[in-house]
Amino acid sequence: METNWNDFVNFYDWEFEFICKEQSKDIYFWLKMANLYKDEILEFGCGTGRISLILAKHNFKITAVDSAEKFIHKLIQKNNHKNLTPLVGDMTTFQSEKRFNLIMFPYSTFQYLLTKDQQIKCLLNAKSLLTENGRIILDISPHIAKGDSLTESIKLYSKWNSEMECQVSMYTSYVISDNIQYWEDDYIITDKNSKESYFTHKIALKNTELQEFKDLCSECKLTIEDIYGSFDLKNVSPDSSNILYIIKK
Ligand SMILES: C[S@@+](CC[C@H](N)C(=O)[O-])C[C@H]1O[C@@H](n2cnc3c(N)ncnc32)[C@H](O)[C@@H]1O
Structure with a gap:
């Protein structure tokens, strides 16, 4: 990935x-x-x-x-x-x-x-x-790749980012398979004019x-x-x- x-x-x-x-x-x-x-x-x-x-x-x-x-x-x-x-x-x-x-x-x-x-x-x-x-x-x-997958996204936070002047809401989910945890973190970014943009940060880490x-x-x-x-x-x-x-x- x-x-x-x-x-x-x-x-x-x-x-x-x-x-x-x-x-x-x-x-x-x-x-x-x-x-x-x-x-x-x-x-x-x-x-x-x-x-x-x-x-x-x-x-x-x-x-x-x-x-x-x-x-x-x-x-x-x-x-x-x-x-x-x-x-x-x-x-x-x-x-x-x-x-x-x-x-x-x-x-x-x-x-x-x-x-x-x-x-x-x-x-x-x-x-x-x-x-x-x-x-x-x-x-x-x-703690990586332990327990069950979290397939339904949950909201982790919603917070103002003063450097970028926007509200950031972050939703996370992950799948655990073969000792690897695959995250998908969805970011909803709302600027000061209420314009929304989206971004997904994907990372995968291996249990060792x-x-x-x-x-x-x-x-x-x-x-x-x-x-x-x-x-x-x-x-x-x-x-x-x-x-x-x-x-x-
Ligand atoms: C969680 S961040 C840690 C950054 C910093 N060490 C800290 O503790 O705040 C992981 C970093 O590893 C880098 N990274 C991932 N795979 C890498 C690779 N194969 N070689 C070099 N850097 C890598 C990513 O680009 C990212 O910046």
Whole structure:
């Protein structure tokens, strides 16, 4: 399925602010990891720079890669920081002359890869970009593709977007099939002259269980050094909303 991230560029930061309050605490975790492993850092799936920009402002040198060129343009527009190298690229194929001490996959980014072949290609690619003592760190959501499909759309919110001067109503539905969750988020946008426009944001993420992830790492000859169940480094529990894998060569 083609994910239309480019079309979503004007909504991402705005929507993240109010629907991803828990996820936004990940910044403390990434700052801690950056302090531990230091420059240079590579972020895959950087979006509009929510995390990269903060790391750059804290004096870390960071290469920020995303496959959606409009997200990279937005990041540059927000702040073309001297410590930041924003690039359009795919996490399965991106190459660089640099080698990185920390390669980050925040906020379920790795789960946009829907097949085992893509996942292996991506981990091997990251391994090829890693320094000898570097770490690959992934934030995986254990809640993806669990439970039943939601085939009838429900309204998630209706809210004023002051930057775009419009009222945005968002309806969501999803289908779960073969360990993948396929979302269709419908946006109804009403401008200040009451003119309506519509947009559908489609995304698909794959569930990746602990044993499956261990198998992927062993196939790529990577070692899982630590696994945490929260951004403040607690153990994994049934309540964990994020599983954080620390991986080395
Ligand atoms: C949920 S956003 C996360 C953005 C940012 N890391 C954050 O935490 O706010 C996921 C991002 O991953 C990017 N992405 C998806 N598949 C990708 C791929 N194969 N290679 C690089 N980026 C990808 C999307 O374009 C999107 O910007």
